[in-house]
Amino acid sequence: MEVSAQTSDIEQISNWRDEVIATRESIRSMRSQLEVFSRHKTDDESLAQIEHFQNQFICQEEKADELRHDLKQCSKKISNNGQPAILHDDRPVEDFDAMQDRMNTFRKLYNELQDEFEKFRSFS
Numbered sequence: 001m002e003v004s005a006q007t008s009d010i011e012q013i014s015n016w017r018d019e020v021i022a023t024r025e026s027i028r029s030m031r032s033q034l035e036v037f038s039r040h041k042t043d044d045e046s047l048a049q050i051e052h053f054q055n056q057f058i059c060q061e062e063k064a065d066e067l068r069h070d071l072k073q074c075s076k077k078i079s080n081n082g083q084p085a086i087l088h089d090d091r092p093v094e095d096f097d098a099m100q101d102r103m104n105t106f107r108k109l110y111n112e113l114q115d116e117f118e119k120f121r122s123f124s
Contacts, residue, residue: 006078009096013075016103017068023110024064030117031057037121049120056113067106074099 034057038050074094094102 009078010075013071013099017071020064020068020071024061027057027060053117053120060110060113063106067102070094071099
């Protein structure tokens, strides 16, 4: 890999990490909004929806944490000319293309969750 391509990939990974961190903060904000909203709702349907969103926010935050960590490891691998800086027993360090796919999936799932939550807020 050329140094310029390597630098470009590392910069992109850094941008993705920033995006993941911002997304995690947005999820925390939605969670806070849900807590305020839940104080006023006691019907079974609303409570089921509230629980659904609580679970989705937890899952999305866990994915954000995992992705942020893996992006950091991928960046280290690229900096090390393809050799992982730290070996993991639980999962391999992925390459740039795999991380790009994971970022696209992460964005898609987050956007769907955000849209679903906005609809819930507007109809409740």
